[in-house]
Amino acid sequence: MLVGLIRRQLRGQRAHVWAIVLLQLVQAAANLLLPTVNAAIIDDGIVAGDTAAISRLGTVMAVIAVVQASSAIGAGYLGAVVAMRIGRRLRAEVFARIQSLSSQDVALFGTQSLTTRATNDAQQIQAFTVLVFTMLFAGPAMGIGGIVLAVQQDVALSVVVIVIVPLLLLIMYLIVRRLIPLYREGQDLLDRSGGILREQIIGVDVIRAFVRQDHEARRFARANAALTANNLQSALLVAGMLPMIMLVVNLSSVAVVWFGGHRIQAGLMNLGALTAFIAYIMQILLAIMMAMYVLMTAPRAAACAERIQAVLDTEPSVRDTSSRVAGTGSRGARPAVPGPDAGKPAANPGLLQFHGVGFCYPGAEAPVLADISFTASPGTSLAIVGSTGSGKSTLLNLIPRFLDPTEGRITVGGRDVRDVPLAQLRGSMGIVPQHSHLFTGTIAANLRMGAPGATDEELWAALETAQTMRFMRDLPLGLATPVGQGGASLSGGQRQRLCIARALLRKAPLYLLDDSFSALDYDTDTRLRQALDQQLAAATTIVVAERLSAVEDADLILVLDDGRIVAQGTHPELLLASATYREIAESQLALDGPL
Structure with missing residues (x-):
């Protein structure tokens, strides 16, 4: 899986890859030539006393050393370039896939896990790729070449090589086989500890309010201890690999010197050949160490690749008809194949x-929902009320296709929403979500998400309709006022009104307001609803609300109970005809006064 994932990322960088392969082979050849030239200097120069041979062969060694260093630097640089590009593309692909997933798909992975996969996991693969393009081709070439040349120097002495190479490979295999499940478990534990930390940072006020700091500290400590224990196990295995390999190689070097010395004394071997043989043993060691470093990082990278591949292989449950690949959406949904009218503007987009x-x-x-049927026309407002968990927000999320229905169909402007490209569908709506979310930046930047080309005058007009002028006047920087992540620097009511202003800038034929007045006081609520009635008079407005005072003027009110419409009508009609609605009204009457 890891190899296949990297191969797909390399298709556009073939020239760099071939250059890296060539440079690494040159590097390996230079490394292998040096011991041979050194042996010749010893035998032909030092032993024979030939000064000219020493100078000539020394010059050759210097040239080979320069070539070896240059090729190693070139391969390292190009390998880093390729690895960085692979990391960048992986992050981009994961981000694009996450953006295409529905909220239901995202929930299957979890926000923290997706964040880790797009950052840490991609970084691990990038680091592994650097090692691959630094060592992968040079290592095997040096190892195989070293074995061949060592045997060429002395066949009898090469028995040592025949013994140590399989032994070293066996040691690496046993350690790497244990590392793979440890690294896979480690990434899951990293997700878990990161998720707990994220929860505790976001919910720090709740933790403090209920004096649960010690409990949460213990919960994080358990997750942290599990991650630490996993990392210690893998670190011990990695730390033990090098000493074991060095022990085997050093013992083999002692054996080579011992038996080689006897063979030189017997006249069966030259001193230069023994020197070259020892150098080739070191070359084989270097090749094995290169393989060791690659293999040590490969299990973690493989685990990360599996996690990234799981995201990339996830087909969005909500399919865009503008996508080239047609498929099915959620369970029971129709195939997301563009219809004959796909992409064409609707004749009545607010219907x-x-x-x-x-x-x-x-x-x-x-x-969650069953047998929901209704019609909302342009110039009218439709309200959805019901008890908590009755399916109000789910119903609203079906309209812009944040979710796809498993039964029936939804039409906007007479066209099934699944036949409309998502960008076109959502671009025709002004949406105020249940949780008011603002992004890091300025107030102006957040408002222009609704209309990128809006002028400052249009922004101020939308803010005035959203009843934000009172607190906007107190901001010395006005529209340039910075907003913290999630709108943390603003109150709940201020965030809600800014989100309403952002939606108003769309000038859309259809507006979806999901419990958008819950954080407002009654005076602001009343003034805002009056302003919206004028601003959205020609549009279709769908409002979800817990507070009946926010929907009593709606042209049609749907009462949901257990995912079904149990009553519909105007406020006065429902007070007389619907026991569920009347129960809600009476419960609020006791708290809020007359409706």
């Missing part, structure tokens, strides 16, 4: 219709 829509999460025992 929303649900036709027997149902939705069930994979593996759930019961559907």
Whole structure:
């Protein structure tokens, strides 16, 4: 899997790869030539007393050394370039895949796991690729060449090589086989500890409020201890590999000197040949050490590659009709094949219709929504109310295809939403999500997410409609005021109103407001709803709300209970005809006063 993943990333860098292979082979050849030239200097120069031969062969050695160093530097540089590009492309591919996944798909992996896969896992593969393009081709060439040349120097003495090479390979195999499951487990433990840390940072106020610091500290300590124990096991195996290899090689070197000395004394071998033989043993050691470094990082990189491949192989449950590859969406959904009208503008883009829509999460025992049918026309407002968990937000998320229905169909402007490209579908809507989220930047940058080309005057107009002018006047930098990650520098009500202003800038025919007034006081709520009634008079507005005062003026109110529409009508009609609605109204009446 790891090799296949890297191979796909290398298709556009063939020239660099071939250059790296050539440079590494040159490097290996230079390394192997040096002992031969050195042996010749000893036998032909020093032993024979030939000064000219020493100078000539010394010059050859200097040239070979320069070639060896230059090729090693060139291969290292190009290898780093290729590895960095692979890392960049991997991160880009994982990011693009995550962006294409629905919220349901993201939940299967978890936010922390996806973050780790896009960053740490990609970094591990990048580091492994650097080693591959630094050592992979030079190592085997030096190892094989060293064995061949060692045998050529003295066949009898080469028995030592025949013994130590399989022994070294066996040691590496046993250690690497144990490392693979440890590294795979380590990445999962890293996800777990990172997820706990992320929860504790985000929920630090809740932890402090309930005085659970000690409990959370123990919870993180357990995850941290498990990760530490895993890392210690793998580190011990890695640390033990080099001493074991050095022990075997040093013992073999002692054996070579011992038996080689006897063979020289017997006249069966030259001093230069023994020197070259020892050098080739060191070359074989160097090749094995190169392989060792590659093999030590390969298990971790392989585990990371499996995790990245799992993300890349995940088909989005919500398929875009503009995609070249057609397939099926969620369970029971129609194939996401573009219809004959795909890409064409709708004749009445504000007309929303649900036709027997149902939705069930994979593996759930019961559907979240069942048999939902209604029509919302331009110039009207439709409200959705119900108890917590009745499926209100899920219903709203089906319209922009954050989720796909498992039964029935939804049409906007008379066209099935699955026949409309996602960019076109969502571009025709102004959406205010249940959780008001702002991004790091300025207020202006956050507002322009709704309309990138909006002028400052348009931004101020949207802010005025969203009833933000009171706190905006207190900001010395105005639209240039920086916003912290997630809007942490603002209150909940301020974030909600900025999100409403962002949606208003779309000037869309259809607006989806998911419990967008919950953090507002009654005075601001009233003024905001009056301003929205004027601003969105020609649009279709779908409002999800817990507070009935926010929906009592809606043209149609749907009452959900256990995922089904149990009543629909206007506020006065439902007070008379729906026991569920009346129960909600009475519970709020006791708290809020007359409706």
